Amino acid sequence: MNRPRFREQVLQAREEAIVASVNRLLAEKGFDAMTVDEVVADVGIAKASLYKHFTSKEELAAAAMVKVLERALDEVARVGGLGLDALGRLQAMARWTYDQQLAGQMPALPAQNSTLRAALTADKAYVDRLMQLSDALGAWIVEAQGDGQLDAALPPELVLYTLFARACDPVLGVMRAGGNHSDGQIVDWLVKTCFRGLGA
Amino acid sequence: MNRPRFREQVLQAREEAIVASVNRLLAEKGFDAMTVDEVVADVGIAKASLYKHFTSKEELAAAAMVKVLERALDEVARVGGLGLDALGRLQAMARWTYDQQLAGQMPALPAQNSTLRAALTADKAYVDRLMQLSDALGAWIVEAQGDGQLDAALPPELVLYTLFARACDPVLGVMRAGGNHSDGQIVDWLVKTCFRGLGA
DNA sequence: GTCTATAAAGCGATAGAC
DNA sequence: GTCTATCGCTTTATAGAC
Secondary structure, three states, X not given: OOHHHHHHHHHHHHHHXXXXXXXXHHHHHOOOOOOHHHHHHHHOOOHHHHHHHOOXXXXXXXXXXXXHHHHHHHHHHHHHOOOOOHHHHHHHHHHXXXXXXXXXXOOOOOOOOHHHHHHHHOOHHHHHHHHHHHHHHHHHHHHXXXXXXXXXXXXXHHHHHHHHHHOOOHHHHHHHHHOOOOHHXXXXXXXXXXXXXXEO | OOHHHHHHHHHHHHHHHHHHHHHHHHHHHOOOOOOXXXXXXXXXXXXXXXXXXXXXXXHHHHHHHHHHHHHHHHHHHHHHOOOOOHHHHHHHHXXXXXXXXXXXXXXXXXXXXXXXXXXXXXXXXXHHHHHHHHHXXXXXXXXXXXXXXXXXXXXXXXXXXXXXXXXXXXXXXXXXXXXXXXXXHHHHHHHHHHHHHHEO
């Protein structure tokens, strides 16, 4: 009997479709402006069906964040195998986040929304992956500081938070809207100014 | 007859009280999370009274933005008289924005809210002051680039947008929440990393 | 599990008395 | 101009048939 197995796959595929839509809408409009009605219209299902998979809008956002953190961890693994030094690995990750932003794949969550923050910190899958990513990047930061490539006078946490913050840097979108420079040129400038600021 | 004059002053004082509350609430919760009910409760007036002064929530936010832009222009005038070089003046302005953020006086507007953006760009008082501030800072940026104090390879607009973006840099709040460093120390690090990144 | 239909609550904005 | 009371709309979330 593989009939149940097949049905499980269908359900999982539907969940993945939901998360993909949420990810795109979060990147496009942000958490507050995104409505559940838009999500179900985009996926093509009824709202009650969505609520069988996810019990709240916050849980939807958490699932999208888990997904993007997993993609970031995949990228960490990939970059780790390129034979770059610590600074090069961090720069590659920063470039990856800008590319994600350009592709409309970087979900934007409001830092001030308290109910959302509560839901995220209560989500073990989210917290686990966030800590895993922080540990990996934190190790690279300390290594780069030891090599004299990053300013050792800066707390590693400040460097880490700065990299996270730049992943949503609004300057990219504003410069892009200006239309005077190519995407690649803008990303180069942003990566350069970011790391020159953190450098030794 | 100075009775009407007196009444005008009372009305203006009430409007200023409204804008002050809006400014504080925008800095604390952001535009979407701030409700008009909270504003009127904070000011101590009825909602219908507020709508005699401002015709929409967006107009409230615009008034708060005009106020903060005017304070920024005041600071530009003050800093301009200190006898600093161009880089020193820009750094002083960046430090001022961080201080405003620390004091809970830097209103946070979502860049993605379309109705809000439309209301702002339609508000002549807002647009005028934003252009005035951009012109003043832009001139200092070009001057600093000419002096070799800022990287002349960067478009002045990118430098300007970066300074605007850093005025709302979430890294300040996160580092502050960590509780391991003084506010002054954190601001010093942020100003340093920002301008080292933009420097020559 | 998925659908239609609706409940329940919050919010921006306004009517009308004073 | 200010108040109380309320409208009208949006949005999250759920009930119940299939």
